[in-house]
Amino acid sequence: MKNIIYISISILSFLFISCDDFLDRKPLDKMTEEDVFNDDALLTAYVNACYNAYPSGFEEAMMSSTTDETYTRHGKESSIIVSRGEMTPDNITIFDSGRFSNFNYWEKAYEYLRNVNTYFEKIDDANVSEDLKYRLTGEMKFIRAFIYSNLIWRFGGVPIITRSYDLNESDYSVPRNTYDQCVDFILADLEDAIERLPDKMEGVNSGRASADACKALRARVLLYAASPLNNSGNDQTKWEKARDASLEIINLPGYELSDDYRAIFLENNNKEVIFKREYTKANGHRMNLFNSPNGYDGWGGNCPLQNLVDDYEMKATGKQPEEEGSGYDPANPYEGRDPRFYASVLYNGAMYRGREVEVFIPKGKDSSEGDVGSWNTSLTGYYLYKFMDESQPLSETNTQPWVFFRLAEFYLNYAEAQYHLGNEAECRDAINIVRSRNGVEMPPVTESGNNLLERLYNERRIELSFENHRYFDLRRWLIAETYENIDAMGVQVIKNSDGTFKYNHITVLERKFLPQHYLLPIPRAEILKSKNTLEQNPDYN
Numbered sequence: 020m021k022n023i024i025y026i027s028i029s030i031l032s033f034l035f036i037s038c039d040d041f042l043d044r045k046p047l048d049k050m051t052e053e054d055v056f057n058d059d060a061l062l063t064a065y066v067n068a069c070y071n072a073y074p075s076g077f078e079e080a081m082m083s084s085t086t087d088e089t090y091t092r093h094g095k096e097s098s099i100i101v102s103r104g105e106m107t108p109d110n111i112t113i114f115d116s117g118r119f120s121n122f123n124y125w126e127k128a129y130e131y132l133r134n135v136n137t138y139f140e141k142i143d144d145a146n147v148s149e150d151l152k153y154r155l156t157g158e159m160k161f162i163r164a165f166i167y168s169n170l171i172w173r174f175g176g177v178p179i180i181t182r183s184y185d186l187n188e189s190d191y192s193v194p195r196n197t198y199d200q201c202v203d204f205i206l207a208d209l210e211d212a213i214e215r216l217p218d219k220m221e222g223v224n225s226g227r228a229s230a231d232a233c234k235a236l237r238a239r240v241l242l243y244a245a246s247p248l249n250n251s252g253n254d255q256t257k258w259e260k261a262r263d264a265s266l267e268i269i270n271l272p273g274y275e276l277s278d279d280y281r282a283i284f285l286e287n288n289n290k291e292v293i294f295k296r297e298y299t300k301a302n303g304h305r306m307n308l309f310n311s312p313n314g315y316d317g318w319g320g321n322c323p324l325q326n327l328v329d330d331y332e333m334k335a336t337g338k339q340p341e342e343e344g345s346g347y348d349p350a351n352p353y354e355g356r357d358p359r360f361y362a363s364v365l366y367n368g369a370m371y372r373g374r375e376v377e378v379f380i381p382k383g384k385d386s387s388e389g390d391v392g393s394w395n396t397s398l399t400g401y402y403l404y405k406f407m408d409e410s411q412p413l414s415e416t417n418t419q420p421w422v423f424f425r426l427a428e429f430y431l432n433y434a435e436a437q438y439h440l441g442n443e444a445e446c447r448d449a450i451n452i453v454r455s456r457n458g459v460e461m462p463p464v465t466e467s468g469n470n471l472l473e474r475l476y477n478e479r480r481i482e483l484s485f486e487n488h489r490y491f492d493l494r495r496w497l498i499a500e501t502y503e504n505i506d507a508m509g510v511q512v513i514k515n516s517d518g519t520f521k522y523n524h525i526t527v528l529e530r531k532f533l534p535q536h537y538l539l540p541i542p543r544a545e546i547l548k549s550k551n552t553l554e555q556n557p558d559y560n
Contacts, residue, residue: 079320080093088327104531108546112542161233172243242435244261246496275426281405291427335355359482541555
């Protein structure tokens with residue numbers, strides 16, 4: 020009996036073939052494998068559908084709400100499991116659906132890997148254009164590498180599976196490969212993909228995998244592999260590979276640091292972006308609705324924490340607010356901060372959609388519910404601004420892209436590798452290139468030793484805020500036990516009778532991090548399915 024491949028109509032909005040071409044095909048809800056692998060348009064559609072394997076950051080509850088960046092009221096049950104150190108092999112699957120669908124990622128990843136492996140099993144005999152076959156194979160190598168990268172960043176070493184399992188098979192006893200074996204597998208896929216793909220994908224192919232995107236993924240994979248979590252012996256050759264791969268990205272032609280920080284995340288053709296996921300009205304997301312403040316018909320979802328706000332430096336001095344001589348004024352806490360703060364966070368009095376944001380008590384919140392406010396009121400005193408496109412109505416799907424790779428990351432990756440190789444001057448230079456660009460223009464970093472490392476950590480925190488880096492950074496640096504055992508903090512803003520404001524720091528959520536949480540637990544159902552040949556991560560029962 021022939022296998023049937025189902026292609027959802029909703030997925031088709033992501034495809035790069037015309038609707039008329041596709042509607043001429045038979046039947047619309049299912050195709051045989053023979054159909055797909057003998058038709059250029061259908062094979063392209065099959066590969067396009069596999070792009071949905073990417074864990075995009077535009078979820079109702081963002082990954083930032085599992086760390087010390089944001090708190091969400093919608094999906095908070097899931098985020099609290101992470102924040103309070105309550106993750107287990109049994110409850111990790113609650114993230115598979117609903118608001119946190121890309122956090123666990125195990126089941127989704129292996130579902131798409133089955134489709135990718137089916138492609139590789141069939142492609143040699145496919146009766147399609149050779150040029151198309153060659154390019155699509157490169158794209159699928161990139162997709163597979165991206166999937167495995169996201170798996171190992173979450174779970175450590177995972178089973179490398181290169182064949183498609185039949186649904187009727189009973190033996191799923193597959194062991195785990197080591198982290199380094201997975202890295203080697205990913206790098207091999209990327210090397211092949213780089214040979215097959217053009218440097219950039221533009222025009223109708225914009226958003227598809229390119230050689231530059233492969234090189235960017237390779238550089239991040241090598242950086243993570245060199246980091247303390249995965250490099251306990253501090254093998255310097257791993258840092259050298261990470262340095263060289265990051266420098267290659269810095270030197271790629273056609274990219275430059277943007278002088279408009281907010282525009283990076285709103286424009287489809289920003290000069291800083293190396294690889295992104297694009298959206299249309301037909302397949303858009305709802306980030307504006309999910310995160311816009313109370314009073315703007317938004318849901319007030321992923322709200323920045325005071326923990327993050329406190330780490331934005333003062334523009335004039337380059338010091339954090341609590342440092343002596345910073346120039347910080349507690350009565351006016353949002354004046355004179357790093358320009359990236361104003362591009363990322365909405366605070367009491369910030370302008371949004373033509374008027375000031377109000378989070379103060381009593382009128383900034385629903386007085387009928389006291390200090391807690393209504394269901395869409397921030398409990399932290401802040402709202403998300405990064406990614407929010409004020410030109411797009413909240414009632415419509417949004418089209419701003421999700422950025423996977425951009426140039427600033429690789430300057431910071433390069434800086435990190437140089438630091439661990441003992442090259443502090445090169446580390447400072449790379450950090451300061453990011454800080455000194457037009458539109459940011461922060462004072463240079465001058466520290467050395469451990470103080471320089473701390474400045475590097477904070478620069479990543481600020482530059483890459485809310486972009487799905489912080490969760491992995493704290494873990495690969497082995498410092499989550501420090502930062503994620505600090506309670507999630509917010510601010511209570513009280514309006515005085517004379518029109519001034521009082522700012523009280525408040526605890527939003529008590530947090531707890533345990534050593535086993537450097538890696539996610541593998542879902543228990545997967546352990547049982549493998550007949551216990553799949554080894555669980557340490558210290559999970």
